[in-house]
Amino acid sequence: MDVNGKQFKRFLERYDILAEQNSKEKAKKQHAKGKLTANERIQLLLDENTFEEVDAFVKASQTASDFGAAGNDNYGDGVIIGHGKIRGRLVFVYAQDFTVMGGSLGLVHATKIAKIQDMALKMGAPIIGLIDSGGARIQEGIASLAGYAGIFHRNVHSSGVIPQISSIMGPAAGGAVYSPSLTDFIFMTNETSYMFVTGPNVVKEVLNEEVTFEELGGANVHSTKSGVAHFIYEDEENTLRGIRKLMSYLPANNIENPPVREFNCEQPDYEEKLRDLVPDEPDKPYDVKDVIQLIVDTDSFFEVAKYYAANIVVGFARMKGKTIGIIANQPKVLAGVLDINSSNKGARFIRFCDSFNIPLLTLEDVPGFLPGTGQEHEGIIRHGAKLLYAYSDATVPKITVILRKSYGGAYCVMNSKNLGGDFNFAWPTAEIAVMGPEGAVSILYRKKLAEAEDPVLMKKELAKKYRDEIANPYVADEKGYIDEVIDPAITRRKLLSAFEALENKHVNSPSRKHGNIPL
Amino acid sequence: MRRSKKNTEKYIALSAEGKKFEFRDILNGEVKVNNKTQKIKFRQNNGLNFIIYKNKKYLVDILEKDQNKYEIIVNGIGHSFTVESPFSYRRKKFLEKSKQNSKTESITAPMPGKIVDVLVENHAEINKGEPIIILEAMKMQNEILSHVSGTIKNIHVKKNENVMKDDLILEVEK
Amino acid sequence: MKITKLLIANRGEIAVRIIKTANKLGIKTCCIKTSHEPKAHYLSLADEIIDFTDIVSDVPEFLDVDRIIEAAVAHKVDAIHPGYGFLAESPYFAQRCDDEGITFVGPSADAIYKMGNKTIAKQIATKHKVPLLQGSHGNVSNFDEAIQIADKIGYPVILKAASGGGGRGMRIVEKASQMEKMFKLASNEAEKAFNDPSVFIEKYVRNPRHIEFQIFGDKQGNIIHLGERECSIQRKHQKLIEECPSPALSPELREEMGAEAISIADAVGYYSAGTVEFLLDEDKKFYFMEMNTRIQVEHPVTEEVTGLDLIEMQIKVAEGDSLPIKQEDVQLNGWAMELRINAEDVQAGFSPSLGVVHKVIYPTGPGIRVDTGMYDDSVISPNFDSMVAKLIVHADTREEVIKTLKNALNSFWIRGVKTTVPFHKYVLSHKKFMKGDINTSFIEKELDAFYETDQDEIMLAAFLASYDFAKELENESADDVNFEKGKEINPWVLNKRLKSL
Structure with missing residues (x-):
């Protein structure tokens, strides 16, 4: 080949144009807004020198030129797609480029994303989308909407087959929000990313309500109030680091098992501190994360949706290097009660783990479902059923440790033996019963209490009696609803051997198209 | 190479009081103070962590960390720091500038305890230094004072309620 | 009557302190175990434990007179030492002990009642022409x-x-x-x-000094004073530093105030340990404030300077012995100072610092005494007072005491909770404090901060944060996540997994 020839010259020229397109001035513009460019993000996300771009030189379709889209002569059409490696493992990536027509989604842009989605699914490799887009490209009209629908369809198609992760690095407005919401996890960067179906301008026009971007759909809102975002980070570098971290817990697809971390874990199998963590007083709060830290490999707990429905704690952790998923009631927040939000949060996490062969550990200390008209009218029955369904439907190894309270319907829901729990352990502090002692004695001794001289004291004494005789783990243990009451100090050792025993668990589900989860 | 490209040569630690420290090649255990390189050594003894610096022993502990936010204890005194890369530092500065015109200020509980009394009402005017609630902790009643002047917007606590440290008590519109 | 078995109706450092003397005197001890701190250190030192952990009650354990009396009877103790606090100042409690034939280690119920009620106490003081506000x-x-x-x-x-x-x-x-x-x-x-x-x-007197006199009486009617304690370093009326003697008192003034203190105690037929508190204004005029009818937190400084064991004297007096010394035998030797180490966050306005003490190492050395009930794995609970230890130093001069205290604070190590140690370091270096120029408004008026900000400490904190962050980045990029292992699946499960998809 003649490197001075016409063909090769054109080859080089195109690279010059692309370089100019990604000029320093453009990068500066992004940087000035506290944001990185699409290229920089990919570099930070992937292992060094592993990114291979696909379709870098594709151009926007020139057919729908009415509204000036013809001016869009950029290479790539505002999205970078390709593949690379995270810790040496193949992943597929697309990153929207806000500097090209505001990252808006046109037909070609959509086709590129669809192409990488198809590749990821074919290869059984995870896909990561870095989103920074103003939404549909208005000039391209219906073609752009069709593009979205194509992406959504592929998202659903890949769901439960390969891990799909979205990171919102700038705006994601209108239709753009639905692709991320169909994926498994959403990352957001504080203060520079937004997600909303309709923006502040429309809200103002329709409802005459003044609201800022941040208040309407900022990272804070989605990680605390709506529960849309699972991870929130202070800046983009940490956000991308977070994705790398999450990937280290996940398998590449639903056939593989999760990866194993090989390192010498200092966590002792025998930990006396666990005996003191749960207070003897049933109403005293404690942080269930302290329990988690002492059971799993040191510093391996990676919490999901930390700030949303904090009355339930979910996240990944490792035991002897192997990934598990943890669902734990959090007595520190609302006494660890189950409500609509926590049921949803727990259910979705369980579904993810079950899809990707991640064993489940449930740490239970739950006083029950949150009572009240608010919860009932919003459908706690329907939402609580999701958690029940998710637990019951999951075929991965499922282990429960009852730390303290386990009452009524909440007992059933939290992976009880008859719901399919493989191993159900309880600490001596466990209280298992149809309802809490105070409630139970109010019903059982209503008359006696009404006649009592000091009903408060009497109630306390009766509650104590009830606790001693009924609400303890030994009754359940003797009836076989608990496999073993264990010394908290040996919890880790017990769990390690239980998970090992369950490693090759398989359940044959009845053949059906899919179940009908109460959505 | 199984790691991503990162600028790991330089870190910037920003204290809550706005102090800024820069460290290069930090894992070598060296700092440059007034152009002189000083060695910093770690010692573990009896379950305590010490730093040896200029022949002096300092008891240190990481009290809390959340992403890049740190709460460090040195000789019994707490210090809040965020650790930034050069890029995230620039981003922080940019966002600070654009945020200066924020309107509402939150008042949070300085310690865990029980709300004995709420002394203010919604929409009331309040001046800096005026008491807003009485909080009982360790059997002492403490007046919690407002650190801003403005209009009370949302009161998040009720009488006889228990609060944890840093729980939101109310918001004041400046 | 000899005491053979003593119930200590208190917890923490004072329980430990009383056990120490009881052991010396060959008296068996009995302590109360509460659900708030079932593994507290003082329990490990007691000969017998009364278990209150199972009790259902709204009344905190150490305020529940009836229950304690009941337990004392059940455990056949012949005396109760209430330490300091509520029980020590409850005439009802002293009376109940009396009724059950249990020796109360402290003054009579009548004396507690009269002095405990400040209005009556003032009437008594007026009657005996003791200066009053x-x-x-x-x-x-x-x-x-x-x-x-x-x-x-x-x-x-x-x-x-x-x-x-x-x-x-x-x-x-x-x-x-x-x-x-x-x-x-x-x-x-x-x-x-x-x-x-x-x-x-x-x-209200502005800028007064808080001067209190340790007095001691026996059942035979002898009363002496053991010199004063200056407790002017206070925050919100809570004492933080106490010393004996006071830099403000001349021997003449000491004699005069001591005599007034004795006359008050005498008026109620006082026996056992007691403390008469005065305010001393800038013109060296003093006013009677109140009398505390119990052993005080700060009693160790008096012990150090007089060489007496006040708890032992309390027990002996309770047994009916007369005082072992007369007023003229009382000698104040050298200087002693006590720093109260509280589990409080000085940076957050002295708010309680709760949690678990992972590790604590106390200073040791000549002249250094530590009274404490806090050891490794102690739990600092909101149910109790925040004072966790007392660091006491005795030396020849005030300057030496301060120097030794400073060194001691520099080898006091604790991990898990924050304490008032940084505050003490700061106060001990304050010019006016070093000169002894102090009053009860000292903290409010003389201190511009509650702790010293050391530039090296701040830099090291920044360093540690950055170091840990860098280290974590390094660890995260480590090559130890093995993806291949995830593909090694047992054929049994792989086969079934594939079939069921």
Whole structure:
């Protein structure tokens, strides 16, 4: 080949144009807004020198030129797609480029994303989308909407087959929000990313309500109030680091098992501190994360949706290097009660783990479902059923440790033996019963209490009696609803051997198209 | 190479009081103070962590960390720091500038305890230094004072309620 | 009557302190185990434990007179030492002990009652011509009345709980407009802490010193004083540093004040250990404040300087012995100072610092004494006082004491909770403190901060944060996540997994 020839010259020229397109001035513009460019993000996300771009030189379709889209002569059409490696493992990536027509989604842009989605699914490799887009490209009209629908369809198609992760690095407005919401996890960067179906301008026009971007759909809102975002980070570098971290817990697809971390874990199998963590007083709060830290490999707990429905704690952790998923009631927040939000949060996490062969550990200390008209009218029955369904439907190894309270319907829901729990352990502090002692004695001794001289004291004494005789783990243990009451100090050792025993668990589900989860 | 490209040569630690420290090649255990390189050594003894610096022993502990936010204890005194890369530092500065015109200020509980009394009402005017609630902790009643002047917007606590440290008590519109 | 088995109705450092003397005297000890700290250190030292962990009650364990008496009878103890705090100042408790034939290690119920009620105490002082501050004669029922009295004696005035002590239920009122709010606060707090909302008013002296006299009496009617303690370093009326002797007292003044202290105690037929508190104004005029009918937290400084064991003397007096010494035998040797180490966050306005003490190492050395109930894995619970240890130093001169204390603080190590150590370091280096130029407004008026900001410490904190962050980045990029292992699946499960998809 003649490197001075016409063909090769054109080859080089195109690279010059692309370089100019990604000029320093453009990068500066992004940087000035506290944001990185699409290229920089990919570099930070992937292992060094592993990114291979696909379709870098594709151009926007020139057919729908009415509204000036013809001016869009950029290479790539505002999205970078390709593949690379995270810790040496193949992943597929697309990153929207806000500097090209505001990252808006046109037909070609959509086709590129669809192409990488198809590749990821074919290869059984995870896909990561870095989103920074103003939404549909208005000039391209219906073609752009069709593009979205194509992406959504592929998202659903890949769901439960390969891990799909979205990171919102700038705006994601209108239709753009639905692709991320169909994926498994959403990352957001504080203060520079937004997600909303309709923006502040429309809200103002329709409802005459003044609201800022941040208040309407900022990272804070989605990680605390709506529960849309699972991870929130202070800046983009940490956000991308977070994705790398999450990937280290996940398998590449639903056939593989999760990866194993090989390192010498200092966590002792025998930990006396666990005996003191749960207070003897049933109403005293404690942080269930302290329990988690002492059971799993040191510093391996990676919490999901930390700030949303904090009355339930979910996240990944490792035991002897192997990934598990943890669902734990959090007595520190609302006494660890189950409500609509926590049921949803727990259910979705369980579904993810079950899809990707991640064993489940449930740490239970739950006083029950949150009572009240608010919860009932919003459908706690329907939402609580999701958690029940998710637990019951999951075929991965499922282990429960009852730390303290386990009452009524909440007992059933939290992976009880008859719901399919493989191993159900309880600490001596466990209280298992149809309802809490105070409630139970109010019903059982209503008359006696009404006649009592000091009903408060009497109630306390009766509650104590009830606790001693009924609400303890030994009754359940003797009836076989608990496999073993264990010394908290040996919890880790017990769990390690239980998970090992369950490693090759398989359940044959009845053949059906899919179940009908109460959505 | 199984790691991503990162600028790991330089870190910037920003204290809550706005102090800024820069460290290069930090894992070598060296700092440059007034152009002189000083060695910093770690010692573990009896379950305590010490730093040896200029022949002096300092008891240190990481009290809390959340992403890049740190709460460090040195000789019994707490210090809040965020650790930034050069890029995230620039981003922080940019966002600070654009945020200066924020309107509402939150008042949070300085310690865990029980709300004995709420002394203010919604929409009331309040001046800096005026008491807003009485909080009982360790059997002492403490007046919690407002650190801003403005209009009370949302009161998040009720009488006889228990609060944890840093729980939101109310918001004041400046 | 010899005491053979002593119930210590208290916890923490004072329980440990009393056990120490009881062991020395060959007396068996009995302590109360509460659900708040079932593994507390003091329990490991006791010969016998009374288990209160199972009890269902709204009354905190150490306030529950009836239950303690019941347990004392059941465990056949022949004496109870209440330490300091509520029980030590409850005439009801002392009386109940008496009724059950149990020796109460402390004064008579009558003396506790009279001195415990500040209004009666003042009447007694007036009768014996002990100098007093002007104020309301008796309790004030509402704030209107409070305003009237305050107008008469002039502002500033101070509101105090009638049955209180230790700073609770106290409020200073600078002007009439503050009265309503302050009255409410003082009364509320008094009700909470002492179950009695009544408060009284007196003239407030600016910048006084807090000087108290340790007195001791026996059942034979002998009363002596063991010199003074200066407790002017206070925050919100809570003492933080105490010393003996006071830099402000001349031998003549000491003799004069000591004699007044004895005359007050004498008036109620006092025996056992007691403390008479005075305010000393800038003109060296003193005013009787109150008498504490118990052993004080700060008793060790007196012990160090006099060489006496006050707990031993309390027990001996309770057994009926007469005092082993006379007034002229009392010698104050050298200087002693006590720093109260509280589990408090100095940076957060002395708010309680709760949690688990992972590790604590106390200073040791000549002249250094540590009284404490806090050891490794102790739990600092909100149910109890925040004082966790007392660091006491005895030396020849005040300068030497301060020097030794500073060194001691530099080898006091604790991990898990924050303490007042940084505060003490700062105060000990303060010029006015070093000169002994102190008064009860010292913390409020002389300190611009509660701790010293050391530039090297700040830099090291920044370094540690950055180091840890860098280290974590390094670890995260480590090559130890093995993806291949995830593909090694047992054929049994792989086969089934594939088939069921």
